Amino acid sequence: MPEGDTVYQAARRLHTALAGQVLTRCDLRVPRFATADLTGRSVLDVTPRGKHLLTRIEGGLTLHSHLRMDGSWRIFTPGERWSGGPAHQIRAILGNTGHTAVGYRLPVVELLRTQDEAKAVGHLGPDLLGPDWDAELALRNLLREPARSLGDALLDQRNLAGVGNVFKSEICFALRVVPWLAVGEFPRPERLVATAKQLLEANKDRPVRQAYVYGRAGRPCPRCRTPIRTAMQRDPSGRERPTYWCPKCQPAPAL
Secondary structure, three states, X not given: OXXXXXXXXXXXXXXXXXXXXXOOXXXXXXXXXXXXXXXXXXXXXXXXXXXXXXXXXXXXXXXEEEOOOOOEEEEEOOOOOOOOOOHHHEEEEEEOOOOEEXXXXXXXXXXXXXXXXXXXXXXXXXXXXXXXXXXXXXXXXXXXXXXXXXXXXXXXXXXXXXXXXXXXXXXXXXXXXXXXXXXXXOOOOHHHHHHHHHHHHHHOOOOOOOOOOOOOOOOEOOOOOOEOEEEXXXXXXXXXXXXXXXXXXXXOOOO
C-alpha cells in the first residue's frame, strides 16, 4: 500500500531514470491530457510530496500523479518486457533513450504549471520525509480537534503528510495506544509526530516495509505473543479501512 515511504522510493527511482534526460516519448492516457506532448523537453526532477509525486519538466510544467491504493510507476530499459498489469491499466508513459517509466492504475494524472503546484498539494500538512518537515506545526494541526480519534487524525494529510493505513496501526502500536483513542486523551502528544517521523524514516530505504501489527490478524504480537486483532475504522474520506492492534499491549474498551 503506497504511503510516504514507498512514494519516496518511487520518486527516487523515477528521478534516477528521468532527471536530466530529454523525453523521447510521452503518452498521457487520460482524456483531459491525451493530446499533451512533452517530447523534446528535459525532466528536471521528481519530487515526492506526502503521497503525491511531482515530475517537473522543462518549460515550467509539472506532471502530478498519485498512487492511492494500488497505483505504481515501473521503470524499464530498452527491450525489457513491461510488467505491472495489462495495457489498459497504463495511465502514463514517460521515456528517454535509456529508460521508460510506465504508470499503472494511477487514479490521478494531471499536467499543470509548476507555479500552480499548490493547487494540487498546497492543502497538505508538513511532509514527514520532506524538507518542509515541521514537527511543531504538525502537532498543532493534530491538536486542533482534540475529540478526533488518533487514527483519523493521523490519516488526515492536512495535519501531516505521509501516514497511511499501515503506519496508522504501526504508530499506535509503538505508542501502546489504540487508533480510536481521542487525540486529546493521549498524554504527551508530541510523541505522535516524533514516532511517525521515526517510523517513516526507518522504512524509506527498506525494500520491504517492516510491520509489527498491520496485516497480522490472529498472529502473535511480537511483544507479548497475544493474538493481533483487527477491526474496521473509517478514514477521513469516509471509507472503512482495517486497523490492527494488540489487545494486551494496547488496552482499550471493547469495540
